[in-house]
Amino acid sequence: MNGRLMQELEVLGGEIRPASLKKCDEILIEQPGYRAAIALWGGHLESFVPTGQEDLLFQSENLGGEGRFSRRHFGVPVCWPWFGAHETQSDLPNHGLARYFRWELIEAGRFKNGDVKIVIRLASEDHPLIEEMWPQAFELRQVFRFSSKGFRINFSAANLSDQPMVISEALHTYFHVSDNTTTEVHGLEGVMYVDKFDDNRQTEQMGAISPCDTLDRVYESAPDGCQIVDPGLQRKLVVSTEGSQNTVLWNPGKKLAKKRTDMEDEDYRHFVCVEAANALDDVYKIPAGGIHQLKLKVRHKPLDLED
């Protein structure tokens, strides 16, 4: 990292430190009211801890193994340029390539109102393997915005090739919850979903989602937000999105979690993934030279405070 960036980070009270995940650095930001960490491996926002509270994001103790496409379940993985399995090439990893490469810090500073701004980037030219996995040239950016109220991610994908690019994607947030059986997700009532754990059956959501257990659902034409209510931590996470058609809910449940070697047996009890996504029939085209944006905003509130 160059001296200017080091200085910008220092001025922010931030630091860069070596991390164990794929021996790749992470950026730490310590501010009055919160602490945040970004893993440059995969460009995951790893952790956001408001002072005096538990992390908003889940991190598995299991680092996921050493393989090139092994993955750790934590923070906010970026699934891009495909969501789920690759349509034609079964040897390519689930959920695209962006979470398997080292992103680069390109800016550290503040927004006008004092919120912290961190910008990271991944481009197709950064690694020969990326160009093998996805032949069209691109540049991805994530602009993180932090304040004591919560965090925002503005993800953008620029198509640098001369052909339209067909994309599916997600910001696959692992929200940390005290207990998945008592957690409730509100705001998706009345929305139709495809249930991947029930032969892709189309079902209408009746009431809030609870328990958040053994779920693999794609809510189609989902509203631009939902709330995660956690009675154990006495807090509510207010999630707002822009640029996504779907909300995906995922929790593997006890049986599947036990089968996985990249997850501890009890991990599923402490997270629910609520993902801002464009998947299934909502893949989209970025025109040649065009840019697409996907935005996520998360605010934490005490449970007894009404909006």
Ligand SMILES: O=P(O)(O)OC[C@H]1O[C@@H](O)[C@H](O)[C@@H](O)[C@@H]1O
């Ligand atoms: O294990 P991965 O690749 O991180 O994916 C986890 C889950 O991610 C969810 O988004 C998918 O809907 C699930 O089908 C998938 O199992």
